[in-house]
Amino acid sequence: MERVSYPIAKVTDRQDRIVARAQESGYVAVETLAREFGVTTQTVRRDINALAETGRLRRHHGGATPPSTIENAELAMRQVINVDGKRRIAEDVVARLPDQASAFLTLGTTMEQVGACLARRSRLRLITNNLRVAVSLSGNEELDVMVASGVMRSLDAGVTGESAVDFFDNFRVDYALMSISGIDFDGTLYDFDHREVRVLRTIMANARQVYLLADSTKYGRGALVRAGSVADVDAFFTDAPPPEQLRAVLERSGVELHIVQDSD
Structure with missing residues (x-):
């Protein structure tokens, strides 16, 4: 049984898919993601920054990787x-x-x-x-x-x-x-x-x-x-x-x- 209080999502489907891509390959490049999703590289960088701030990705020059699986954040x-x-x-x-x-x-x-x-x-x-x-x-x-x-x-x-x-x-x-x-x-x-x-x-x-x-x-x-x-x-x-x-x-x-x- 599902009980939903409000209908508006805060996590975009694109960000979820970026996380999934990083988990599959170990590294995702900004330019590759921009081509795949049909958005600008600036949009992808904003997505990666948001995901990094919440601990879902690690930022790197030109791309991102999954967060550490052996150590939690402070x-x-x-x-x-x-x-x-x-x-x-x-x-x-x-x-x-x-x-x-x-x-x-x-x-x-x-x-x-x-x-x-x-x-x-x-x-x-x-x-x-x-x-x-x-x-x-x-x-x-x-x-x-x-x-x-x-x-x-x-x-x-x-x-x-x-x-x-x-x-x-x-x-x-x-x-x-x-x-x-x-x-x-x-x-x-x-x-x-x-x-x-x-x-x-x-x-x-x-x-x-x-x-x-x-x-x-x-x-x-x-x-x-x-x-x-x-x-x-x-x-x-x-x-x-x-x-x-x-x-x-x-x-x-x-x-x-x-x-x-x-x-x-």
Whole structure:
């Protein structure tokens, strides 16, 4: 079942196709893309600049390559990429959580926006390995917050490792709110840290409903570790319509699609 809030897309089909070409060949030249799409080289450069700013491509002289699959961008950079889209996604998801529900919260900058929204709620039990989110919730005495044990990584104060896996395996919650580093057009979910992926898989296996929260900058973005498929989730929340191939996967898998766009 598909529920779309607003009809206007923010990611152009041409940009999605540029990303796909880069993934196929490893490098795309500006002049080649301009001929293929029937546009000027200036238009292609603008597209590449926009894609590079959101981490979907790396700029090079005369062209572009896919982003690194072994190293994520710095936290400060990820926090300002499409922050409005992430905030809208967070607000929509948090509004759907009923009182007295339980939920897992995973890592990522989208989840930090979720934490900011949850800080205004009450009567929820929240379990997380995201220390930044836990701190944002700490001032609300009407929330029951539990924090996973394990190894804290310096990148983003996320807790991973075997202890975190064992911790989450002790619970069965109503909802898992999870984010991801990248979603391939075939629906494969990717992340950069194999330890984080083990935690994610445990979280997904111990929730009655799994909600995937990922903004449109994650479309077509690869990383080193496979974390599963969009077919493994119950609902997908994003800020712009997904590319056609990904949309088809969602429809075949019966995943609810919620596109939370700006009303403007």
